[in-house]
Amino acid sequence: MSEKLEQLKERLGEVADITRAASVLGWDQQVNMPPQGHEARGQQLATLSKIAQEKFISDEVGRLIDDLKQELNGAETDDAAMLRVAARDYDKAKRVPPSFIAEQAIVTSAAFNAWVEAKGKSDFSIFQPHLEKVLELVRKYISFFPPADHPYDTLLDDYEPGMKTADVKAIFSNLRPRQVELIKAITSTKQVKADFLYKKYNEKKLIDFGVDVITRFGYDWSRGRQDKAPHPFETTFSVNDVRITTRYELDNPLATLFSTMHESGHAMYEQGVNPSYERTPLASGTSLAVHESQSRMWENLVGRSLPFWEHFYPAFKKAFPAQLDGVSLKAFYKAINKVEPSLIRVNADEATYNLHIMLRLELEIGMVEGRIAVKDLPEIWNSKMQEYLGITPPNDAKGVLQDIHWSGGSIGYFSTYALGNLVSAQLWEKINEEIPDLSDQIRKGNFAELLAWLRKNIHQHGHKYEPQQLVEMVTGSKITPEPYVRYLTKKYGEIYGL
Amino acid sequence: MSEKLEQLKERLGEVADITRAASVLGWDQQVNMPPQGHEARGQQLATLSKIAQEKFISDEVGRLIDDLKQELNGAETDDAAMLRVAARDYDKAKRVPPSFIAEQAIVTSAAFNAWVEAKGKSDFSIFQPHLEKVLELVRKYISFFPPADHPYDTLLDDYEPGMKTADVKAIFSNLRPRQVELIKAITSTKQVKADFLYKKYNEKKLIDFGVDVITRFGYDWSRGRQDKAPHPFETTFSVNDVRITTRYELDNPLATLFSTMHESGHAMYEQGVNPSYERTPLASGTSLAVHESQSRMWENLVGRSLPFWEHFYPAFKKAFPAQLDGVSLKAFYKAINKVEPSLIRVNADEATYNLHIMLRLELEIGMVEGRIAVKDLPEIWNSKMQEYLGITPPNDAKGVLQDIHWSGGSIGYFSTYALGNLVSAQLWEKINEEIPDLSDQIRKGNFAELLAWLRKNIHQHGHKYEPQQLVEMVTGSKITPEPYVRYLTKKYGEIYGL
Numbered sequence: 001m002s003e004k005l006e007q008l009k010e011r012l013g014e015v016a017d018i019t020r021a022a023s024v025l026g027w028d029q030q031v032n033m034p035p036q037g038h039e040a041r042g043q044q045l046a047t048l049s050k051i052a053q054e055k056f057i058s059d060e061v062g063r064l065i066d067d068l069k070q071e072l073n074g075a076e077t078d079d080a081a082m083l084r085v086a087a088r089d090y091d092k093a094k095r096v097p098p099s100f101i102a103e104q105a106i107v108t109s110a111a112f113n114a115w116v117e118a119k120g121k122s123d124f125s126i127f128q129p130h131l132e133k134v135l136e137l138v139r140k141y142i143s144f145f146p147p148a149d150h151p152y153d154t155l156l157d158d159y160e161p162g163m164k165t166a167d168v169k170a171i172f173s174n175l176r177p178r179q180v181e182l183i184k185a186i187t188s189t190k191q192v193k194a195d196f197l198y199k200k201y202n203e204k205k206l207i208d209f210g211v212d213v214i215t216r217f218g219y220d221w222s223r224g225r226q227d228k229a230p231h232p233f234e235t236t237f238s239v240n241d242v243r244i245t246t247r248y249e250l251d252n253p254l255a256t257l258f259s260t261m262h263e264s265g266h267a268m269y270e271q272g273v274n275p276s277y278e279r280t281p282l283a284s285g286t287s288l289a290v291h292e293s294q295s296r297m298w299e300n301l302v303g304r305s306l307p308f309w310e311h312f313y314p315a316f317k318k319a320f321p322a323q324l325d326g327v328s329l330k331a332f333y334k335a336i337n338k339v340e341p342s343l344i345r346v347n348a349d350e351a352t353y354n355l356h357i358m359l360r361l362e363l364e365i366g367m368v369e370g371r372i373a374v375k376d377l378p379e380i381w382n383s384k385m386q387e388y389l390g391i392t393p394p395n396d397a398k399g400v401l402q403d404i405h406w407s408g409g410s411i412g413y414f415s416t417y418a419l420g421n422l423v424s425a426q427l428w429e430k431i432n433e434e435i436p437d438l439s440d441q442i443r444k445g446n447f448a449e450l451l452a453w454l455r456k457n458i459h460q461h462g463h464k465y466e467p468q469q470l471v472e473m474v475t476g477s478k479i480t481p482e483p484y485v486r487y488l489t490k491k492y493g494e495i496y497g498l
Numbered sequence: 499m500s501e502k503l504e505q506l507k508e509r510l511g512e513v514a515d516i517t518r519a520a521s522v523l524g525w526d527q528q529v530n531m532p533p534q535g536h537e538a539r540g541q542q543l544a545t546l547s548k549i550a551q552e553k554f555i556s557d558e559v560g561r562l563i564d565d566l567k568q569e570l571n572g573a574e575t576d577d578a579a580m581l582r583v584a585a586r587d588y589d590k591a592k593r594v595p596p597s598f599i600a601e602q603a604i605v606t607s608a609a610f611n612a613w614v615e616a617k618g619k620s621d622f623s624i625f626q627p628h629l630e631k632v633l634e635l636v637r638k639y640i641s642f643f644p645p646a647d648h649p650y651d652t653l654l655d656d657y658e659p660g661m662k663t664a665d666v667k668a669i670f671s672n673l674r675p676r677q678v679e680l681i682k683a684i685t686s687t688k689q690v691k692a693d694f695l696y697k698k699y700n701e702k703k704l705i706d707f708g709v710d711v712i713t714r715f716g717y718d719w720s721r722g723r724q725d726k727a728p729h730p731f732e733t734t735f736s737v738n739d740v741r742i743t744t745r746y747e748l749d750n751p752l753a754t755l756f757s758t759m760h761e762s763g764h765a766m767y768e769q770g771v772n773p774s775y776e777r778t779p780l781a782s783g784t785s786l787a788v789h790e791s792q793s794r795m796w797e798n799l800v801g802r803s804l805p806f807w808e809h810f811y812p813a814f815k816k817a818f819p820a821q822l823d824g825v826s827l828k829a830f831y832k833a834i835n836k837v838e839p840s841l842i843r844v845n846a847d848e849a850t851y852n853l854h855i856m857l858r859l860e861l862e863i864g865m866v867e868g869r870i871a872v873k874d875l876p877e878i879w880n881s882k883m884q885e886y887l888g889i890t891p892p893n894d895a896k897g898v899l900q901d902i903h904w905s906g907g908s909i910g911y912f913s914t915y916a917l918g919n920l921v922s923a924q925l926w927e928k929i930n931e932e933i934p935d936l937s938d939q940i941r942k943g944n945f946a947e948l949l950a951w952l953r954k955n956i957h958q959h960g961h962k963y964e965p966q967q968l969v970e971m972v973t974g975s976k977i978t979p980e981p982y983v984r985y986l987t988k989k990y991g992e993i994y995g996l
Contacts, residue, residue, distance in 0.1 A: 017545035020538070025522050033739060036721045040518070040736030040776065047515035051549060223534045238538030241531060278538065 002071060005079060008064040011055065012086060013279035018052040020237050027243060030229040046105070053101070057093045065090055078274075078282065081464040085281040088161070095144040100137075107133050108409045115407035122397035124378045131406055132374045135367055138411050142368070152368045155412025159288045160419065162466040165365065167479075168415050171422065172358050175481040180388060182488055183351055186339045187390070189496050194335035199323045201253035207246060209319055210260035213312065217298060218451040219244075219264045220271050232259040234266035234295075239278055242270040252347065254336065258299050265298035266291055268451065272459025287467035288413070289479070290458065292420020293427060300350055300421075301428050301487075302450075306333050307442040334495050341389035343398045350421070351488055355388040357418035360403070364411050423471055425484035427458070430475045500569060503577060506562040509553065510584060511777035516550040518735050525741060528727040544603070551599070555591045563588055576772075576780065579962040583779040586659070593642040598635075605631050606907045613905035620895035622876045629904055630872045633865055636909050640866070650866045653910025657786045658917065660964040663863065665977075666913050669920065670856050673979040678886060680986060681849055684837045685888070687994050692833035697821045699751035705744060707817055708758035711810065715796060716949040717742075717762045718769050730757040732764035732793075737776055740768040750845065752834065756797050763796035764789055766949065770957025785965035786911070787977070788956065790918020791925060798848055798919075799926050799985075800948075804831050805940040832993050839887035841896045848919070849986055853886040855916035858901075862909050921969055923982035925956070928973045 022045055029041050055061075065087050072080040111130035118127035142154045150165040157163065211226065229245035236242050244263035248256050269285045277283040285291040302308055309316075309329060317324045317332075324332065339349050345356040363380060366372030372380060381400040386392050393399030405413055432438050435449055442450075457474045468478045492498065520543055527539050553559075563585050570578040609628035616625035640652045648663040655661065709724065727743035734740050742761035746754050767783045775781040783789040800806055807814075807827060815822045822830065837847050843854040861878060864870030870878060879898040884890050891897030903911055930936050933947055940948075955972045966976045990996065 013541075014545050014549075017542045018549070021519055021523055021542050021546055024526055024542075025519055028522055028526065032723065032725075034719065034721055034723050034741075037736060037739035040738055043511075043777070044515040044519050044522075044735075047512050048519055051512075051516070221532065223532055225530065225532050227530075237542075238535060240538055241535030243532075279541070 002068075004064050004067050004071070008061065008068060008083075008086070009280060011058075011061050011064070012082075012281060015052050015056045016279045016281075016283065018048050018055070022048040022052070023235050024237055027235050027237075030231070030233070031227045031245060053093065053098070057090065061086075061090060062094070078276070078464065082277075082280045082282050085463050089281060092145075092158070096141065097144075100140065100144075104137055104141075104409060107137055108407065111407045111409075112404075115401065115404065119397050119401045122395040122401065124396040124400060127401060127407070128374055131377075134406060134409050135374060135411075137409060138368065150365075152365050152412065155364075155368070156415070159413050159416050160467060161287055162468050163287075163289075163419075168361065168419070169365075171479060171481050172354075172361065172415075172418070175354060175422075175485065176358055176388070178481075178485050179351065179354055179488070182492060183339065183341060183355075183389070185498050186351065186492055186496050187341065189498065191340075192334040192338050192495070193331065194338045196323055196327050196332075197254055197335050198251065199253075200250075201320060201323060203248040203253075203256070205319050206248065206253060206256045207260075209316060210246065210257045212315075213257070213303075214260055214264035214298075216445055217261070217264055217268065217302075217447050219268055223271055224267055226260070226263075232263050234263045234270070236270045236284060239271060239273050239275050239283065242267045255347075258303060258336075261303040262295040262299035265295035268298070268454070269294040269459050272451075272455040273462040274460045277462045277464075282463040284463055286461065286463050286465060286470055288416035289419035289423055290467045290470060292417055293423035294454065294458070296420050296424040297428060297454075301424055302442065302447070304337055304350070305439075305442065307439045309333050309336075310443045311445040337491070337495055339492060339496070341391050343385070343391065343393050344402055351492055352389060354418040354421060357414050359384045359388060360414040361418075364414065368411070419479055422479055422481050422484045423467075425487040426471065426475050426477075426480060427454075428487065429483045500566075502562050502565050502569070506559065506566060506581075506584070507778060509556070509559050509562070510580075510779060513550050513554045514777045514779075514781065516546050516553070520546040520550070521733050522735055525733050525735075528729070528731070529725045529743060551591065551596070555588065559584075559588060560592070576774070576962065580775075580778045580780050583961050587779060590643075590656070594639065595642075598638065598642075602635055602639075602907060605635055606905065609905045609907075610902075613899065613902065617895050617899045620893040620899065622894040622898060625899060625905070626872055629875075632904060632907050633872060633909075635907060636866065648863075650863050650910065653862075653866070654913070657911050657914050658965060659785055660966050661785075661787075661917075666859065666917070667863075669977065669979050670852075670859065670913075670916070673852060673920075673983065674856055674886070676979075676983050677849065677852055677986070680990060681837065681839060681853075681887070683996050684849065684990055684994050685839065687996065689838075690832040690836050690993070691829065692836045694821055694825050694830075695752050695833050696749065697751075698748075699818060699821060701746040701751075701754070703817050704746065704751060704754045705758075707814060708744065708755045710813075711755070711801075712758055712762035714943055715759070715762055715766065715800075715945050717766055721769055722765055724758070724761075730761050732761045732768070734768045734782060737769060737771050737773050737781065740765045753845075756801060756834075759801040760793040760797035763793035766796070766952070767792040767957050770949075770953040771960040772958045775960045775962075780961040782961055784959070784961050784963060784968055786914035787917035787921055788965045788968060790915055791921035792952065792956070794918050795922040795926060795952075799922055800940060800945070802835055802848070803937075803940065805937045807831050807834075808941045809943040835989070835993055837990060837994070839889050841883070841889065841891050842900055849990055850887060852916040852919060855912050857882045857886060858912040859916075862912065866909070917977055920977055920979050920982045921965075923985040924969065924973050924975075924978060925952075926985065927981045 025041060025045055025048070029038070033041060065083065068083050069087065072083050074080075107130070111127070111134050114127050114130040118124060138155065139151075142151045145154045148154055152165040156165060156168065215221065223240045224242045224244065226244050226246060228247060230247060232244070232246050234242065234244045244260070244267050246256055246260045246263070266285075269291060273283055273285075285294070309332060313329045313332060317327070327335075337349070339351040341352050342348055345353070348356055359381070362384065363372060363377060366380075367374065378396050378400045382392050385399065405411070431450065431453055435441070435453060438450060441447070458470070461470060465473065472478050523539060523543055523546070527536070531539060563581065566581050567585065570581050572578075605628070609625070609632050612625050612628040616622060636653065637649075640649045643652045646652055650663040654663055654666065713719065721738045722740045722742065724742050724744055726745060728745060730742070730744050732740065732742045742758070742765050744754055744758045744761070764783075767789060771781055771783070783792070807830060811827045811830060815825070825833075835847070837849040839850050840846055843851070846854055857879070860882065861870060861875060864878075865872065876894050876898045880890050883897065903909070929948065929951055933939070933951060936948060939945070956968070959968060963971065970976050
């Protein structure tokens, strides 16, 4: 390894160490921290983040990157990929002045507090002036970058490298009418019964069942753990320490189980990254959409499938005999896949979920283009909900105020959730081609070959390939909605007898 | 506040943030980390420690300290105290070259592994060459500093600022014959029965009882928490997040309870530091001995006292009726205070504990002076054990290899444990003068006035005063063994009818 490459790696390694130390502090904040610990913790996190940023955008790192670009020019090695990612991140980070980051921290901190209050009181006017400031900052952020085909491209690229607004719009335009049509067909037929899912389920038993399931999936407990937290999430401290959290919701008990499967999908991705990428910019999943494809695959394509429950239902019913008394496997399977247009994105079923995303994307693009004023968001939100899902929120708390993202300045994030769904189905078709008896394996509770396929084709590469490049390499085409539409149509056609 | 003072505080604040972030990582490593997380965590901790050190010994910090020394010269303010501590730490840190720190990390890491193996096989020869290297490094460390009255002073000063080897020797010379005499008197009289302490006690009930006790003491759970870990310890992330750990030992179940009281003493000290000292070098206890005085006070002077158990014994007996069937309060009180010369320091009772320390101090001073060769340690250890405690270790694992300290290069540390015992008794006499009905308060389970006294006289000051200065301010004299001897003589005189 050239001396300069070694120097760059050592510097990036330090940045990675600090960033991951900050992740430990963030995890602890959610999982363990006593109530009064917040202020000092916020200060400690701010300091770590500042130091990581300073160390990363140092002139020396810039010089090393420039020199190495010539040395590694055109190479297809891991080092060349590492350099590409480092150079891209460096360029982005250099464009954003520290004063902007400080301003953003202040604005989003106030916006977050206002959002909490606004949501609590279901009063958008409390949040409106803050969101206007956030939007101003977002526009300012865009101005630091060279003009793109569309200003929204700059935002999207932070979450989904290489993805263009036009691509996402094309994918969603193709998808939307077909999902709307499917939902109409479903809602006009006889509804399935699901009340038994909302009885009281013992929390510990549910969590234990989830632990058994993801152990079978292949989540490696010697390199991870699960704790309770207010919101389920996955976090990575190293390839050998990838943790998840879960929670118990009284009014939606089975969410504990499905969210554990979901987070295990994120975690197995991170546990599967090539260990030689540790402490480099390649050491994590390549994008939010590809990450979400993994979590959704284990949660939905596996965890909400009939073969999965053919294996697990007897044990599940044994764990909850009173709740599931007289409920057949088929009835249970239908219930956990019940389609019902609903107000809240995070509770949406597989068939309606993407429509929630499309609505948000249109609003975000409209705001960034200046076509949609912040003050008009509630009205536009409600009319789009009616158009796409046939329901209208009774108030802003259950409408435009439901998501945290905008309060933190995360504009450009939402579409990765829907893209993740598409990628999960696209990979799933490929996997089933290459593992023709996958359903039988799942029916036997055997996930080893599935995980091995994902490790080999997706996980190990970490950040080496851009998401579109990776999806094309593996499936033969860039992200496309067709497999997802085929998947939905087949699955819900069978469930609802369409 | 002058601009330079503000600048210095901001820099020291960053260093404090990084150091405390490292403490979070260290705590997590003991409490939560999955087995395979060690390597990356070690790397992350090394990076944080390196950055904290670099930031602290920067030329700019040095210039600010120098400039402010003139500005704050002679002032008695908190800022002046902060500057004194910062200047002292800076001077120490500057003297030690980074190359030495790196070498030390390598040598002590190997020495630790050798110690684990040597202890496991009870074979000192495995550890000997490593301890020789550690000792070489310790001598080299001393050489970085100006000559002191005694070379060991330099080591001692790192743990007990301002304390001299001659002072400690004088204190211990005064104390040793009197403790030896007391132990002889005790062991030649009728022994107390304590077998019921070593029955099987339910772990959860013991931990719950400990939680109740320290809640009553005044440990603030809104600013802390207790977890299980392989070794009990206290750790501070901020004045508002001070955590403790406990463990359950099958062969010594009640240690769970006493170690919880012990750690709560450390924790209440840290919780009581003036919050305005946060992110400055004043924001923690002033020395190991004063820290230990707090933990020992709550564990021994409170937790092993008759009034304490007059209050708690009924509830304790109710929690463990089978184990304590027929055991009177007096019998229980005598049992938990049973004096018995034993091999292992950490299990030693109040009357014998200090002798374990004196033995170690003599060996350390001998090694540093060059009078004692590492290879002769086992023999000298064993003969001193016979001389002080009348017993001889059957092997090195239960003798010279029992403590972890030397393997990590911590030479100079041990005496602070014994000094902590002395300070606890010295403070206790003063407290009982000022709160004449303290025993009655404890008998009623009321610790509020005691904690308030400690907060006011000790805790709030954090690192503002050097330990000897603080002890003298509060009790009228520097650290002296007299109160401890009076305490032991009275307590054990009553228990053993001497």
